[in-house]
Amino acid sequence: MYIDKELIAKTDEERKSFLQGLCWRYFKTTEANNKSLQEENSSAPMPQNSENPTLKNVLTSTSAFRRQFKIVGQIGHPNEKDKLSFTSLTRQIDSGLKQGYSEQEIVDGVIRAISAGMVLRSYVETFKEFSFERLRKILPNHYGVKNSTELYQSLASICQGPRETSQEFLMRALDLRQKILFSGTLDQGEGT
Secondary structure (H helix, E strand, O other), X not given: OHHHHHHHOOOHHHHHHHHHHXXXXXXXXXXXXXXXXXXXXXXXXXXXXXXXXXXXXHHHHOOOOOOOOOOOOOEOOOOOOOOOXXXXXXXXXXXXXXXXXXHHHHHHHHHHHEOOOOHHHHHHHOOOOOOHHHHHHXXXXXXXXXXXXXXXXXXXXXXXXXXXXXXXXXXXXHHHHHHHHHHHHHHHHHHO
């Protein structure tokens, strides 16, 4: 409870330095205690029990210290203004995986980000156990994402619109190129 009270009024940077100091003090004292116990009982080395939670494990698993995975923005209908694009959503999901969130935490975060009243949300909430793999298959279908072959054909036949500036055309072509590269990584992920 003391730690919770200490962290509530602090900024993210202050929380980080407080927790680092706490970890440093904890591990320094436990290392000193372990050494003195081992010296006293040198014939039997101290067993390392993996079931005993360390402060580091407690800090990462306790909700007060570990934030819930959250998608920034809302998932709406494809091409709806002020809603997340497929690329942005996928990038946030990948970032969550890199930060160590479990697949189930990410699935729950994505479901919470789907706009209320959408058929997609109703559909995914009806599953008792909605897997990460299923989510990865449903999202491209929801957004109507083209596969890399279709995108490449679009790039091959792209032309500048009558009211489009050369910079806008160039950015649209580069965006299409990046979507092809991004789609290629998605296609590889499905094959594994």
